[in-house]
Amino acid sequence: MRIDCDIHPGVSNTAALFPWLNDHWRELSVVRGIEDLASINYPDRSPLTVRSDWRVDKGRPGPDAATIGRQCLDPFGSDIGILNCLFGVQTLFADDLAYAYVRAVNDWLRAEFLDRDPRFRASIVISLENVEMAVDEIERCAADPRFVQILVLAGTAHPLGKRLYWPIYKAAVKHNLPIGIHAGSELRNPPTALGWPSYYLEDYVANAQGFQYQLTSLFTEGVFNRFPALKVVLLESGWTWLPPLLWRMAKYWAGLRFEIPWADRSPAEVVRDQVRFSLTPVDAPPDVDQLRRLFDHLGSDQLLLFSTDWPHAQFAGTDVFPPGVDPALQEAICAANPLATYPRLGGAR
Amino acid sequence: MSVERLPGIYDCDIHPAVRSMADLEPWLERRWIEHFRTYGAIRNQHYMSGAAYHKSQPNASRRDAWPPEGGPQGSSLEFMRTQHLDQNGIGFGILNPLVSSQGVRNLEHSAALCRAINHWQAEQWVAGEPRLHASIVVPYEDPETSADEIRHWAGDRRFVQVLLLSRTSMPPGNKRYWPIYAAAAEAGLPVGIHAFGNSGWPVTSSGWPSFYMDEMVGHAQTSQSGLVSLVIEGVFERWPELKLVLIESGFTWAPSLLWRLDREFDILRSEVPHLKLKPSDYIRRNVWWTSQPMDEPENKRMLGDIFAWLGWDRIMFSSDYPHWDFDDPTRVIMFPATDEQRRQFFVDNARGVYGTR
Numbered sequence: 047m048r049i050d051c052d053i054h055p056g057v058s059n060t061a062a063l064f065p066w067l068n069d070h071w072r073e074l075s076v077v078r079g080i081e082d083l084a085s086i087n088y089p090d091r092s093p094l095t096v097r098s099d100w101r102v103d104k105g106r107p108g109p110d111a112a113t114i115g116r117q118c119l120d121p122f123g124s125d126i127g128i129l130n131c132l133f134g135v136q137t138l139f140a141d142d143l144a145y146a147y148v149r150a151v152n153d154w155l156r157a158e159f160l161d162r163d164p165r166f167r168a169s170i171v172i173s174l175e176n177v178e179m180a181v182d183e184i185e186r187c188a189a190d191p192r193f194v195q196i197l198v199l200a201g202t203a204h205p206l207g208k209r210l211y212w213p214i215y216k217a218a219v220k221h222n223l224p225i226g227i228h229a230g231s232e233l234r235n236p237p238t239a240l241g242w243p244s245y246y247l248e249d250y251v252a253n254a255q256g257f258q259y260q261l262t263s264l265f266t267e268g269v270f271n272r273f274p275a276l277k278v279v280l281l282e283s284g285w286t287w288l289p290p291l292l293w294r295m296a297k298y299w300a301g302l303r304f305e306i307p308w309a310d311r312s313p314a315e316v317v318r319d320q321v322r323f324s325l326t327p328v329d330a331p332p333d334v335d336q337l338r339r340l341f342d343h344l345g346s347d348q349l350l351l352f353s354t355d356w357p358h359a360q361f362a363g364t365d366v367f368p369p370g371v372d373p374a375l376q377e378a379i380c381a382a383n384p385l386a387t388y389p390r391l392g393g394a395r
Numbered sequence: 396m397s398v399e400r401l402p403g404i405y406d407c408d409i410h411p412a413v414r415s416m417a418d419l420e421p422w423l424e425r426r427w428i429e430h431f432r433t434y435g436a437i438r439n440q441h442y443m444s445g446a447a448y449h450k451s452q453p454n455a456s457r458r459d460a461w462p463p464e465g466g467p468q469g470s471s472l473e474f475m476r477t478q479h480l481d482q483n484g485i486g487f488g489i490l491n492p493l494v495s496s497q498g499v500r501n502l503e504h505s506a507a508l509c510r511a512i513n514h515w516q517a518e519q520w521v522a523g524e525p526r527l528h529a530s531i532v533v534p535y536e537d538p539e540t541s542a543d544e545i546r547h548w549a550g551d552r553r554f555v556q557v558l559l560l561s562r563t564s565m566p567p568g569n570k571r572y573w574p575i576y577a578a579a580a581e582a583g584l585p586v587g588i589h590a591f592g593n594s595g596w597p598v599t600s601s602g603w604p605s606f607y608m609d610e611m612v613g614h615a616q617t618s619q620s621g622l623v624s625l626v627i628e629g630v631f632e633r634w635p636e637l638k639l640v641l642i643e644s645g646f647t648w649a650p651s652l653l654w655r656l657d658r659e660f661d662i663l664r665s666e667v668p669h670l671k672l673k674p675s676d677y678i679r680r681n682v683w684w685t686s687q688p689m690d691e692p693e694n695k696r697m698l699g700d701i702f703a704w705l706g707w708d709r710i711m712f713s714s715d716y717p718h719w720d721f722d723d724p725t726r727v728i729m730f731p732a733t734d735e736q737r738r739q740f741f742v743d744n745a746r747g748v749y750g751t752r
Contacts, residue, residue, distance in 0.1 A: 092663065092666075205599060205604045207604070208604075231600065234602070239562070239598055241566060242566075243623075243624055244566075244627075246666055251623050251659055252620055255600065255620055258612075258616045260601060263604050263609055266604065267605060287655075289697070290647035290651065290701070293647060293691055294645055294648075294688075296692070297720075298608045299608070306608060
């Protein structure tokens with residue numbers, strides 16, 4: 047059993063979504079020239095966005111189920127693949143426009159992937175611009191058990207722990223849907239807390255810092271305490287930064303917990319209970335002994351979930367795991383951990 | 396070897412405080428004295444006094460650090476001598492004043508305050524205490540004026556580094572700040588970047604969090620972004636001799652960041668052809684960290700792994716006196732370390748970085 051928890055289907059342009067937009071939004075998109083919503087989170091031609099052997103001559107990789115099945119499920123022996131669509135609908139400002147496109151993306155995922163290959167599952171794409179509409183969309187999609195997660199980006203307008211977002215977490219728990227937080231930003235704020243960097247390389251590296259701020263916020267605000275059944279999955283986040291973050295949080299939790307009296311479990315405990323990470327990218331040390339020590343620092347075999355991050359360039363060939371990860375752990379990462387994280391995959395076995 | 400037997404610990408982060416801003420008036424023109432009394436020192440933050448994220452205790456300082464003669468914690472040289480330098484065996488202490496000045500929006504006011512603070516350090520602190528050494532406080536949002544300030548003090552051996560705060564208004568590697576690095580490199584002075592400041596941006600890349608705890612944990616991430624910027628924009632390619640010290644931002648995050656940077660550099664190097672070395676090579680050549688606040692894993696031996704991975708030659712002891720999260724030198728290395736490693740951490744590394752001018 048192998049479950050790939052992070053696959054990116056490619057929406058070619060807004061026209062590809064027209065069948066799932068009503069006349070008003072279709073006409074408006076044409077009249078205004080809204081042709082594409084691909085965001086700067088993943089520039090199309092960047093060597094990171096598409097691995098060289100997965101490149102296509104024209105357009106974006108993965109507009110259809112057959113291609114992804116052939117390139118991403120078959121070669122890795124994956125029985126199930128979870129689709130996380132990164133078409134930049136989260137960056138739209140107007141509530142109604144964002145809602146129309148979010149719905150279109152989810153309907154496109156259902157029609158073009160879920161209905162065409164039983165191996166696929168998908169995350170419900172939402173816009174955080176209007177939380178009430180986001181909850182409506184979760185309710186609408188949750189009726190279909192093939193939607194297994196709710197997807198938001200790592201860079202948001204407000205830290206994800208803020209109570210403003212709690213109705214989303216409530217809906218997530220109600221429907222057995224983990225919250226997946228994926229690399230990338232709504233770009234309501236610059237990619238760093240120091241403003242806009244000069245290079246894309248800096249933007250991409252900054253995802254790791256962005257996830258750390260968000261995990262801290264989810265902890266301090268008490269999301270995990272208020273919703274003890276909630277699972278949060280950090281996708282394409284890297285995870286080798288986790289132990290030092292937890293040590294730092296533990297230090298300040300010890301010194302400042304009067305500020306957050308609801309935080310009755312240590313940061314490490316909360317993460318072990320409720321937070322998971324997709325495997326790739328592996329920001330791994332150069333030597334195997336360091337990697338083994340790092341797994342000691344992580345202190346749990348349950349944190350990682352198998353992912354290829356297709357079509358992003360995170361490894362060569364089919365070597366998703368770095369050298370030095372023992373076979374039993376690999377097996378847990380491929381099957382037991384994802385199954386324990388995503389209740390809706392239960393019926394898949 | 397016990398800490399007590401080391402020949403004078405180097406403490407890379409001590410905070411002297413003004414009793415009130417009036418302490419700076421001897422070195423301020425009438426114009427700026429009046430300006431401050433009327434408008435204060437307006438920065439990119441909310442309150443006229445105090446911080447946007449309220450500290451855990453008054454002035455973020457130890458409750459036992461109030462000087463007996465009155466005034467805020469850290470404002471008495473005499474009390475700092477007895478409570479800290481003598482008590483903790485500090486032989487070489489570096490002053491990092493966090494007095495409102497850097498990041499003041501009126502750039503001329505910022506420059507005037509920085510100049511006054513440098514005089515105040517020289518005359519009120521280091522002149523009377525040879526164990527203490529000063530940092531050149533610069534109005535970093537005006538890089539040309541900052542370079543002038545560096546040149547003004549460069550010949551004065553009592554000043555041992557250039558001080559920036561971590562929250563600059565643009566990432567610190569941006570070319571607009573390069574006059575600062577040029578002047579520091581020319582003077583042979585390390586650049587120290589201390590946590591805090593007011594960038595004008597939210598303190599996270601996802602807006603304003605609710606708690607002081609978020610802010611404190613977040614200094615580590617913000618400092619990572621600053622370091623990434625300095626490396627990727629090519630500051631260390633341009634000035635191979637420049638020494639950078641990251642102060643009070645943690646260091647245990649560094650190995651993972653280096654692995655990530657090298658990995659992404661490998662994939663995206665066509666975007667940054669100005670970099671001739673891989674990011675970790677620059678960092679291992681040009682960057683040092685101070686230790687406080689030392690992280691606290693349940694198993695302290697894991698800190699030993701981080702020291703080993705980053706290199707025992709890169710991390711320097713700091714106490715953060717008189718602030719509340721002060722690290723006591725007798726209780727900071729709570730895992731197995733050799734005498735040689737302790738000596739590097741408490742003495743040799745800082746002597747190499749600061750003592751060679």
